[in-house]
Structure formats: structure tokens, C-alpha cells
Amino acid sequence: LLQRAGDGCVLWLINRPAGSGKAYWGGYGMAQAALQSLVPMLQAEQGSTGVRITGLEAPPMRTALRARAYTENTDRAAVDPARVADACVQLLSPAAADRRGSICAFTDAGLRCAA
Secondary structure, eight states: OTTTTSSOEEEEEEEOHHHHSSTTOHHHHHHHHHHHHHHHHHHHHHTTSSOEEEEEEEOOBOOHHHHHHSOGGGOTTOBOHHHHHHHHHHHHSGGGGGGTTOEEEEETTEEEEEO
8 A cells, every 4th residue: 555655654653762771661672672773674675666664763742641650840851742743744744755764853953864
């Protein structure tokens, strides 16, 4: 289906390595490290099929699940999920074709992408 779409895109949300490489994060941290490697690998496998593979290192987000683990006054790093959703839409759009195979970091200044 993605190949037939003409400009199909797979966008992986990846936890920042500093956030998942801590003690007691075993399986989750390992999976996040694997995603860091998987993005450029899958893009190389897709070649010129037209399918784009991109990663987004998402920051902690203010969600109901996160609110159960953190109180608002101790969770100042969490951002509004709508801001991250906007970044996702940007990366899924055809305008982001030049970010093919990249892992982009969500920053206050916008997206910072590296291949």
C-alpha cells in the first residue's frame, strides 16, 4: 500500500537515548536503541521505491498516562502533544522528502534532522 501511494512514509517515534538508557529500562531501552538503527537500515532497503522512512525523537509529552506518574510541578520537561503532532504532520508530508532516512530531534526551535 505504501509503495502504491506514490509518497508513502513510515514515521517512527523514538524516545531520546538519554531518556531510555537508564537503569531498569532494559527491554524498552534496547527496543529504542534498535529503532535508532532500524530507520536508516529500512530506508536503505527501500531504495528508490518511493517509500520514506523517518524517525522522530519525541520529547516527553503531557498525556493522561504521564500525569499518573508525574505531578505537573515536577514535570516541566513535558510538552503539549499537539506540538509533537504538528512535527509528525510535517515529517509525513511530501515537503519532508529530503529527510528520507533521517532521525529528527524535536527541539523548541523546531526539527533538527540528521541522516
